[in-house]
């Protein structure tokens with residue numbers, strides 16, 4: 001089963017501030033929801049808590065939360081205490097061909113450091129933002145890339161962005 005990261009990053013690799021997303025890009029949010037639909041999603045405890053209550057757990061996908069707290073509970077979600085257990089749980093979903101790691105910063109970093117990631121769906125927002133949470137620096141020459149969306153800013157989506165799929169070179 002493929003292990004994929006899905007993330008939106010600014011030009012300076014910012015992904016969040018004060019445990020929230022910084023930008024409002026409904027077109028990218030729709031891409032995220034459509035792409036992860038019916039697939040297991042793995043997330044850090046902080047990312048889970050940053051999702052507005054009415055949208056969590058994310059519908060029609062197995063939600064897996066990683067925390068060191070072994071009494072943590074969240075309705076409708078699986079809770080695990082290690083990266084390894086998150087993958088074990090995700091792989092129990094036999095219909096899924098792809099597992100999505102949906103952040104936040106600590107969780108992306110851990111999966112990349114441990115060399116667990118086969119694919120990344122990165123929304124590159126063509127602006128610089130101030131923030132407190134960052135996506136790790138990536139050596140893009142180790143990844144083959146394919147741009148699938150090129151958006152020019154409009155009223156509803158006020159930043160230029162590109163969505164690029166990166167597959168790890170073997």
Ligand SMILES: NC(=O)c1ccc[n+]([C@@H]2O[C@H](COP(=O)([O-])OP(=O)(O)OC[C@H]3O[C@@H](n4cnc5c(N)ncnc54)[C@H](OP(=O)(O)O)[C@@H]3O)[C@@H](O)[C@H]2O)c1
Pocket residue numbers: 006007008009014015016017018019020021043044045046047048050066067068069081082083102103104105106107108110133
């Ligand atoms: N731009 C994007 O695409 C995107 C996507 C997702 C999130 N975000 C943003 O990212 C920010 C949140 O990221 P974050 O880095 O602060 O937090 P995070 O990665 O979502 O969660 C961190 C938490 O995960 C648990 N954890 C981390 N490593 C662990 C390990 N090895 N074993 C067990 N548990 C582990 C810990 O939970 P406990 O403290 O409970 O032990 C830790 O506090 C928010 O601003 C959010 O909006 C942006």
